Amino acid sequence: MAQFSSRIWREFPQRYRLEASKFKKSGKTYYPPRDIDPTNGDTENEIVRLPDTGKVVTYTVIRVAPSQWGDQSPYALAVVEPTDGTRVMVQMTDCDVEEVKIGMEVRLEFRRIQTEAHSGVLSYGHKAVPKWF
Amino acid sequence: MRDVCIVGVGMSKWGEVWRRSFRQLFVDAASVAIKDSGVDHLDSLYVGCMSGGLFAQQEHVGAICADYLGLAGLPAMRVESACASGGMALRAAYIEVGSGVSDIVMASGLEKMTDVDGDGATAALAGAADQEYEVFHGATFPGLYAMMAHAHMARYGTTSEMLAAVAVKNHKNGAKNPVAQYPFEITVEGVLNSVMVADPLHILDCSPITDGAAAAILTTEEIAKKLGKPYVKIVGSGVATDTIALAQRDDLTTIRAAGMAAERALRMAGKKLSDVQFAEVHDCFTIAELVVLESLGIYEPGKAGPATVAGETSLDGRFPVNPSGGLKCKGHPVGATGVAQAIEVYKQLTGQAENGRQIPGSPKVGMTHNMGGSGASSVVHIMEVA
C-alpha cells in the first residue's frame, strides 16, 4: 500500500544507520529509539548505532507473501540479536531459506526493502545475510 | 461494582457471507440478541471492530450500527484493540453496567473481511503489528506467530504434530457448532500435508478470514431475573498490554499480557485459576492456543502441546479448551471474536451448547481470553453460573 513519503523519511536515521537510543540510568539500548526508558521512565539517552553482526533468535519462512514481496517469495524473516543484545526484526536475504536456523550468524546489510509499485518511492533499510567473512 | 449478567446472545451467519454487508451483519446479530434476551430497550451500545476503515472503508461504526438497528439516538461507540476489539467491547459494556451508569447495554463485535482481496485483508490485519518495524520488513501475522512457534519448538521440543492436534481438536468441537465457518473434522495428516504458509505453520494451523458479528446483552442481576431467561454472571474482567513488536519481548515463547490479564480478572473475581473449568482462548494460530494456555498458567511452559495430544483440552478432557471450535474452525471476524467467545461460555454455562457440544458435568466457571496482534493486548473475562 502506498505510504506517503514523509512517513518513510522520518524513519531514515533508524533504518539507514541502525540508530538506537541508549539510556543513561539503565544503560539499556532500544531499537527503534524510544523517548522513554520503559524500565524506569528515564528520558536521558544518547543515540548509538547497532553493531552490524549478530545471530538469529527465531525465524520463519514466509511462503504466502503479500504481492509487494512476490518477486522475493519465499523469504525468511528473522528476529536478529546484534552483538549488543538488542533485537531487530528483519528479512533474511542472499540465502537459501531452508538453511536459516536459530543461532545462525548474520550480518546486517543495506538493502531495498519496499518498492512502491512501478513509480513510487523506494524504501531502504537493512536485511540480514548469512555471515561468511 | 454491581453484579453484571449476560442475559441474551446473538450471532449473524459466519463465513464468506457475500449477501450481507458490514451494517447488515451487525443488525443480524444484534436483533437475535435483543430477541433472545427479551429486553425492551438498550441504554447504550459498544461495537468491537478492528478495522471497518480498511476492510469496508466504513468508520463511525457506533453510529451506523445504532442507526441500522433502528435505534438512532442510542449512545453508541466503537471499541478497538485489534483482534481483541470484541473482548474490549464486552469489558466496556461490563464496566458501564457494573458502575451503575446504565442498566442494559449491548456488547457487540463486527467485521466484514471479504470485501477486500487477500492483499487488502493482510494489510488491514497487519495494522495490529508494528507497521514501521515489522510490517515494513515483510512480516505477516502467520509469520509473527510462526516465529513464536520456532522459538517454542527450539526451547521446549514442541512439534508440528502437537500444533496440528490443536487444529484437529478445535475442528472436532466446531463440527458440532451451527455457526462455524468450517464445520467439519480434519486429521493431523491433513494439517501436516496442507500448504505451508509461514514455517512451521500450515494453512490448517491458521484461522480463516471471516465475515461475522456477535452480540450479547449485559444487564443487572435484578433485570436479568425479571426477564426470566437463562443468564450468567461476569465476575471478573482483566486487560493487559505488552510491546507492540515481537522482537522487543524478552521471551518469545510466552505472551505476557495474557497472563497479566488473567491474573487481574481472577483477582477481581476472587477466584483461583483452578476454579476455572474450561476456556475459550484466542487460537488465531495453533501455536497461539498452546502459548496462551501456558501464559495463562493453565499449563507449565512447554506442557500444553503434550497435554493437547493427550486429549486433556478436548471436550471431555480435564480442561476443555475452545468447545466452540475456536477461531480456527468457527472463524475469526476479528472484531467479533471476543464477543463470540463470551457467547460460547454463556451457552456452556447455561447448558445451551448445540449438537452434543456441551461440556460434560455442567461446568460452573468459564474463562474467555481474547488477544490483539502478536499478543500486545489481551482481555480475559471470568464468567460463572448465576
Next chain:
Amino acid sequence: MAGIVGYGAHIPRHRIKVEEIAKVWGADAPSYKKGLMLREKSVPPPDMDTITLSVEAARRALIRAQNVDPKDIGAVYIGSESHPYAVKPSGTTVAEAIGATPDIHCADFEFACKAGSEAMFVALSHVDAGHMKYALGIAADTSQGAPSDALEFSAAAGAAAFIMGKENLIAECLDQFSYMNDVPDFWRREHEFYPQHAGRFTGEEAYFATTRGASNALLKKSGLKPSDFKYAIFHQPNGKFPQRVSRELGFTQEQIDPGWLAPRLGNTYSGASPIGLSATLDVSEPGDLIFMCSYGSGAGSDAFIWKVTDRINEVRDLTVRTHKLIDENLIYVDYGTYAKYRHKIKKNN
C-alpha cells in the same frame, strides 16, 4: 597529489552462466564465451540496486580508511548508468546511510561506463584543490542488457567506493587525465528500459581509440612507460577488449591479471575499472605503480596513475577482499529467476 585513503567493493552473490542465457535464445554458448571471453556475470537480486551497492562499498571504504569521521567527507559522487530514480539523487541516500549529511556536496554522475571513474576524478580534484578534507567517489551499476542482445551476456552489477584525501594515503594519485570525443556507440534514450549499441562500431572507433587516447596521453604526460607499472586496469565490457588494448599499449597479461575481472564477473559498467582497481589494491605492495583507464561510451576515458603506500599492508584485510566477493559464496540462478530479478517479466502492477 591527493589519493585514496579508503576503498571498498560490493558485488552481488548471484551469478548466471553464459550457457544459461544462450540456451534461452538458441545462441551458441561456446562461441559467445570465446568471443566475449567471459563465463558468467553477476546478477543483482530485487533488493539490491545502485544505492544499496554504493552504501555497502562506501562502508567498507570507511573501514579501510580507519578513523575518518563521515562528517569530514565533503562530497559524495556516485557514477552509474542505473541510478534507481530518473529524478532524485542516489547520493543523498548514500550520504545519509553513512552519516555524512548535511554539510556535504552531492552529485550523481552519468556517462555510460565512465561515470564511476568520473566520480573518482572529481572527488580527487576537490581534495587536491583543498576544497575539502575528504571526498567520496563511488562507481556502481546494476546494468541491463536487452534480452537476446549480446549485451545480455555481459551486463552485470557491482560497486567500488574510494575515499579521497591528502593524508594517510593507501595510494597516491600521481596524475590523472581525461580524454573525450563525441561518439554515438551506445546509448539509452529517456524512458527506455534497455540500452542500444552500434555493434562493431563500439570497438575500434569507440573503445579502442578512446582508451588509447587517454592512456597514451597520460603516459606521455607522466613520462612513464608501461613497464614502469606493476599493474594496469582497463575498462572491461567483456574479457577480450581490455586484453587487446593492454597488449597494444605495451602492458602484459601479468600486469592486468588482478584487475581483469570481466571473465568471471561480467561488465559492471561504471563499476568495471574501479572494482578492478579495488581488486588490484588488494594484492599490491607498497611502492607499486598502478595504471588505470576507464571507458564510457559517448565516448571518453579517465586515466589515473596510482602509487601504493605502506599503509596498504595495514588496511588490506580490514574488510573483505574483492576477489573473495567475486569467487566465493556464489548462488547460480537460472534464466527464469534472472528474468524475475531483473524485472524482465510483464506482470500486472
